[in-house]
Every structure is written in C-alpha cells, then in structure tokens.
Amino acid sequence: MAHVSLSGRLVCRDAGEADLVRRHLPLHVTLTRAEPGCLSFEVRPTDDPLVWQVEERFADGAAFRAHQQRVAASEWGRATSAIERRYVVEGLEPAG
Numbered sequence: 001m002a003h004v005s006l007s008g009r010l011v012c013r014d015a016g017e018a019d020l021v022r023r024h025l026p027l028h029v030t031l032t033r034a035e036p037g038c039l040s041f042e043v044r045p046t047d048d049p050l051v052w053q054v055e056e057r058f059a060d061g062a063a064f065r066a067h068q069q070r071v072a073a074s075e076w077g078r079a080t081s082a083i084e085r086r087y088v089v090e091g092l093e094p095a096g
Contacts, residue, residue, distance in 0.1 A: 003039065004064040006056040008087035010043070010080075018050050020079050025052075028076035032056075035070065037063020054087065061092050 012018040025043060032041045037059035044053045058064040071077045 002060065002091045002093070004058045004061055004089065004091040006054065006064075006087050006089045008054055008085065009046075010052040010054055011084040011086060012050040013084070014050070017080075017083050021052060021083065024076045024079045028071075028074070031074070031076075032067060032071075035063070035067055038067065054085075064089075064092060 010021065012021060029041060029043060032038055039057040039059055040055065041057075042053075042055045045051075046053055056064075056067075058067060
C-alpha cells in the first residue's frame with residue numbers, strides 16, 4: 001500500500017482571495033488532520049502574501065480520495081474554489 005502525497009502551491013489573485021484563505025484555513029487544517037488516513041497536512045504562507053505552500057500525505061489512495069470528496073463539499077472548498085491550485089500528486093493509483 002503506497003502513500004499518496006500532494007505538494008504545491010495555493011495561489012491567490014488578490015488580497016480578497018488571500019483573506020478568504022486566512023479566514024477559512026484554520027478549520028480546514030483541523031478537520032483534515034482529523035481525517036482517517038491523514039499522515040501529515042501543512043499549509044504555510046510563503047514570502048509572497050498571496051501564495052501558500054501545501055504539503056499533504058495520506059496513508060493510501062482511498063484516504064486521499066475521501067479527503068478530496070470531503071473538501072469539495074466543505075465550507076473551505078466552496079469559499080476557495082476559484083483560487084488557483086498548482087499541485088502535484090504522487091502515489092495515486094487509478095480508482096477502480
């Protein structure tokens with residue numbers, strides 16, 4: 001069983017999007033870290049006030065997919081859906 005990792009950046013277009021991230025991020029981090037199969041989850045600001053570095057690690061593809069589904073339906077997912085994500089996912093096998 002391979003771990004799944006996601007690495008990349010959350011890139012805001014303007015201060016308004018950055019405010020959305022700052023407002024909704026604490027609960028998003030808390031809920032994600034409590035998910036079954038979440039091994040690590042970090043979202044850190046960078047030197048650019050519009051960019052956050054994102055590092056996620058899940059036990060397996062099922063845990064990662066469950067996270068993605070929860071996030072899509074969450075307050076965080078709705079509030080930040082228009083914000084650009086530049087992510088690379090490693091270790092995820094096709095569903096099936």
